[in-house]
Amino acid sequence: MLRKLLEFSGINPQRLQMSWVSASEGKKFADVITGITKELKEIGPQNAYLREAV
């Protein structure tokens, strides 16, 4: 639902991903993280709601 809400408010839903990885599944963990970082690099940084530097 959060994903749908973010999509509704104009954030690319690819930025929020969820997966279940057990502590014993080292290979799966590596795969998931590599996959996500690859996808995120394709989308590029989100500049719309940057926190102002204080």
Next chain:
Amino acid sequence: MSIQKLKDEAARALGRKDVKYLIGYKKGSYGFRVSPAFIEPKEDVDQLIMSPLCNMSLVKYVMMEEALPSLTEQAKKPSKIAIVARGCDSRAINLLLEEKGVPREKLYIIGVSCTGAIDQRKIEARFPQVTEPAEVTEENGNYIINVNGQVHTVPKEELLADLCKLCRYPTPVIYDKLIGDKLPTKPFHYDEIKAFEALPLEERLAFWQQQFTKCVRCYACRNVCPLCYSTICSLESLTPQWLRRSVDTSENFMFQIIRTFHLAGRCIGCGECERVCPMNLPLMKLNRKLAQDAKLLFGYDSGTDPKAKPLLTTFHSEDPQDFIL
């Protein structure tokens, strides 16, 4: 519905030994405003009114009730609060019962069939600078408005609040006594949300950026919400600090997403947040989006069944899981 019936019923409720006081509406002191009335002696029920101007939700006052310090003192006082509830208020009560936010024994609900309330902004735009308390009644699809001794007739459509046009449960879904006729339940429709969803991502982003820039973070939307009753609020928490105090687009966005998401599967669509917002943010657009998803994804309709389990606390193996990688 007749006001005399409401007064009689209120007097009967106050006559009960276990009822402490009654929360209803009374005439306001200024323009088109109505005030909440807290009535203890039953002679005072004549103050009660019920008119299309009664556009505020009284359920919040139930949650603001302070318990007496000791249990013995609590036991001495009668425990029930009688409350005048319209369709949307009754759904809020239902949700509170669902979440065990308030016990059913604490409430005596006088349900009132509601044909919609007037939008304060619309009527004030139509009749500006009204300082004397005005009276409004509804007749055959028109509002008869008595301002400063002059009587105006305005078609209902022009002043009715936008959310009331979308109302699906005009008759209370839970009550001890119902006043007025049972009105038909209307079908589920979220056309304007669907239309907004169809816009491209960039346009949606631009729309919300523009809206959230306006937010002044007065937290009125949170304070008025009948379902925001946590004593510890993540918006004020300093450890961890989820969002900064500064009012800028990024923090405002975070605030609104937190606020909306806390109402995911809970919001009953009374529109109080939007009504009190000083900056006219379209907050119900976010809330209705989540209400639509709760209905479409999980078949859950908040506040219609006091025995249902709160949506986000339950798990079914049939729940959609396509978002998990």
